[in-house]
Amino acid sequence: MRLFLKPAVLTAAVTTTLMLGACGQNPPEVRDVKTTTTDAAAVGGPFSLIDHMGKPVTERNYLGKPQLIYFGFGFCPDVCPTSLQRMGAATDMLGRRAQDIQPIFITIDPERDTLESLALYMTANGFPENIVGLTGSSEQIDAAAKEFRVYKKRVDDPESAAGYTMDHTDIIYLMDKNGLFVDFFSGDNTPAEIAERVTTHLKTGK
Ligand code: NI
Numbered sequence: 001m002r003l004f005l006k007p008a009v010l011t012a013a014v015t016t017t018l019m020l021g022a023c024g025q026n027p028p029e030v031r032d033v034k035t036t037t038t039d040a041a042a043v044g045g046p047f048s049l050i051d052h053m054g055k056p057v058t059e060r061n062y063l064g065k066p067q068l069i070y071f072g073f074g075f076c077p078d079v080c081p082t083s084l085q086r087m088g089a090a091t092d093m094l095g096r097r098a099q100d101i102q103p104i105f106i107t108i109d110p111e112r113d114t115l116e117s118l119a120l121y122m123t124a125n126g127f128p129e130n131i132v133g134l135t136g137s138s139e140q141i142d143a144a145a146k147e148f149r150v151y152k153k154r155v156d157d158p159e160s161a162a163g164y165t166m167d168h169t170d171i172i173y174l175m176d177k178n179g180l181f182v183d184f185f186s187g188d189n190t191p192a193e194i195a196e197r198v199t200t201h202l203k204t205g206k
Helices: 009-016 077-091 095-100 113-120 136-149 191-204
Strands: 019-022 047-049 057-060 067-072 104-105 134-135 152-156 164-169 173-175 181-185
Touching: 047 136, 057 173, 067 077, 067 164, 077 095, 077 104, 077 173, 095 191, 104 136, 113 134, 173 191, 181 191
Parallel strands: 067 104, 104 134
Antiparallel strands: 019 164, 047 057, 047 134, 067 173, 152 164, 173 181
């Protein structure tokens, strides 16, 4: 685990990963769950998914560069686009250094996020230019979400054409070039704050 992180930071990380993006009519919800510092060490890990070009990938494909990772779904009306645009605004602020970061979007709704729709979604205005979208089978998505301690829940939504929406964690993770957890950003963090934190990480590795 990251020894430079203070225990208080670790606790905050795990607690905040339970902040939910309500992607339907529900207001955002925060669940303050007591947890232990050791849990934070478990944020991130191996995954086996498919990128939006249809290529099977694992976490190893993205090692070598720090990554910004966000779990969400393409049909999310507000929370996901907002967070991905904040990620895009942050990487824009990095200038040339944006190439040193790999932004990754992992769908928690593989049923609707087909490769075609995922590829299109990744081109949305304001998203990071080099973002890659990942999907997979329900089992693969479940396993990846579990590695990142992402909460997700299918919720009935009569107003949606598909009849459901997804509640999910609204967190951008910063992972280092070895795939280890560095930091996280919630909806409270501005693009400038994210860019500053990422810049520090790129310069110092911390
Ligand atoms: Ni969402």
